[in-house]
Amino acid sequence: MLGSMSAVKIRLFVDHPLGEGQTVPLSRDQAHYLFGVMRLSVGGQVLLFNGRHGEWLATVVEAGKRAGALSCTSQTRLLQMPPDLWLLFAPIKKARTDFIVEKATEMGAARILPVQTDFTNSERIRRDRLQAHAIEAAEQCGGTYIPDVAELTRLSKLLDDWPHDRHLLFCDEALVGESFAPLADLPKGPWAILIGPEGGFSDAERARLHAMPQARAISLGPRILRADTAAVAALTLWQSTLGDWI
Secondary structure (H helix, E strand, C coil): CCCCCCCCCCEEECCCCCCCCCEEEECHHHHHHHHHHCCCCCCCEEEEECCCCCEEEEEEEEECCCCEEEEEEEEEECCCCCCCEEEEECCCCHHHHHHHHHHHHHCCCCEEEEEECCCCCCCCCCHHHHHHHHHHHHHHHCCCCCCEECCCEEHHHHHHCCCCCCEEEEECHHHCCCCCCCCCCCCCCCEEEEECCCCCCCHHHHHHHHHCCCEEEECCCCCCCCHHHHHHHHHHHHHHHCCCCC
16 A cells, blocks of 8 residues: 655655665765755655655654665555657757756656767766766656666667667757647657757758658757757657657
8 A cells, every 4th residue: 555645845766675664774965965954853754766666655763964774664656667768869068968867857758868969069978967867856856767867879879779669759950940740640659759969960860860760850840949948849749649648
């Protein structure tokens, strides 16, 4: 039976198994957050999730400045898996890349793949930092699943090994101003959304994408959107027609 969580405001991701009676040790940073910042003490309650076992209500059983422990009492939410949707995007400025990862997590992407295109301005990312942003976004939005953030990969290499059964929604800025084709006629199944860099796709990339049988090119309206705005718009369109918003 699922327990009540209405009065508990703190949600925390932990990399530890969760289950009834399970003791969960806290890292130094987690102890500082719970006991130094949030002022919890023994007997206080926290909602925990690990991306695998749903969400659990836990009680503080040890509280120290550098360590502590929680004990799981009841499950408050089952694991909610997102649709089988990947988001591919070319990294842009740091804050905007962070924004894309956060919003993709909130909006239900199952996997986030930064890609290097011919015109990508950023040649490196810090995967650990972006993964931390995904965790923070899940903590805030009530999610129980954490999307994996992949290492930066060249788009051409990713397309070389593209799964034959995964459809690709290719947001082509060259189609700006054309009438929008609804997505309701698209097939169900595994999907990916591809958002290009600030400089757009190269002619060679666009030709390759248009030639892929799995790809469907769409316009995102009468105006060219910034990459971070385009990611949110495309995720909204997909989720509202093919995803778990319907």
